[in-house]
Each structure stands twice: as C-alpha cells, then as structure tokens.
Amino acid sequence: MRDPAPGTVSADLEASSCEFETPYAEPGPGVTGGHRQIRWHAVEPAFLDVVQPDIMTGYANLAAAGCTEIVAHPFFLFDGSHTSRDIPAALARARERFPHTRWTLTAPLGLHPGVLTAVTARIDDALTGHAFAPDEPWPDGLR
Structure with missing residues (x-):
C-alpha cells in the first residue's frame, strides 16, 4: 500500500478553500514570517487516492459552503504526474458537477x-x- 498522496482542495496555503471579501476562517498555527495573514471562508482537506475524503468530497463541501473560487494546494515537494495530471483531472471532474465554480491549482511546495x-x-x-x-x-x- 502506498502512502496517501494528498491533493488538497484550500486557498493559498494548504487545503482546498475559497476566498471571500469578508473571509471567516484563519489559517492554522504556524503561518508566520513575512507573509500577510490570509483568511479564508472555508478550508477542506482532500486526498487524491487511498485516504478519504477524496477531492470530489472536499470540493463538494466547499461548493455547499457557498464557495465559487476554489484554490487547491497539493502537499508535494516537487511537480510530478499527480500535480500535473491526476489532481487537475480530479478537479476538472469536480467542476463538471459544480459548474458555478472555478478552481486554481497552486505549485507544489518546492x-x-x-x-x-x-x-x-x-x-x-x-x-x-x-x-x-x-x-x-x-x-x-x-x-
């Protein structure tokens, strides 16, 4: 069994989330340094395979929360087939189910x-x- 490959459905940093003009949720502890404190309306974890919730579930939860702009951040160090092919394909399938939404995928941590x-x-x-x-x-x- 492989380690789970997280493909999160959060804005800017870590899970999948959406931003609003008046956001509600703050990123978790450890968001420090020279970065501005970013706040999101909602953050949902999601995984590509093996572990639940999957990307469709995370995306659906965000859509149900009223999110229309979804930013997914893959927790990978470097680009590869999951970040260039598998996660975008899963996000595209989710968007087909929720056509009122748009998604963006961030670069891996690198x-x-x-x-x-x-x-x-x-x-x-x-x-x-x-x-x-x-x-x-x-x-x-x-x-």
Whole structure:
C-alpha cells in the first residue's frame, strides 16, 4: 500500500478553500514570517487516492459552503504526474458537477524559503537533542 498522496482542495496555503471579501476562517498555527495573514471562508482537506475524503468530497463541501473560487494546494515537494495530471483531472471532474465554480491549482511546495526554514529547524532540533526519539511518545499521542 502506498502512502496517501494528498491533493488538497484550500486557498493559498494548504487545503482546498475559497476566498471571500469578508473571509471567516484563519489559517492554522504556524503561518508566520513575512507573509500577510490570509483568511479564508472555508478550508477542506482532500486526498487524491487511498485516504478519504477524496477531492470530489472536499470540493463538494466547499461548493455547499457557498464557495465559487476554489484554490487547491497539493502537499508535494516537487511537480510530478499527480500535480500535473491526476489532481487537475480530479478537479476538472469536480467542476463538471459544480459548474458555478472555478478552481486554481497552486505549485507544489518546492524549495520555497518557508520549506527550507522548516527543514533547517528540524535538523537543528535533531542536532541539539530536541527531536523526538523513535521510542518516545509524540505530543498529543500522535505517531
């Protein structure tokens, strides 16, 4: 079984979402740095395959919430067949079901300075003994 390939249906950052002039939801913790605080009307996670909810479900939830402009962000480091073919095809199928909507797909994370900062922080944590050891429990019981 492969790892799930997330293809999120959020605006600007991470899941799939839509923007309104008066947005409601704020991005989760950790959205910092030189970026303006972006607020979205709705954010829905969605996955390409293996894991639910799938892209159609996430897209349908956004359409039901009144979203007409949907921005999908794929949680991949680099471009590949999922980001160039599979996710756009799934979004196109969803739009056929909700013709009053439009979607945009962002580029993968790539070598964005924020990604490099996060990787550097994780390496620094490991080198200074602040990383989680495999046999230690993760916060909130995550593993």
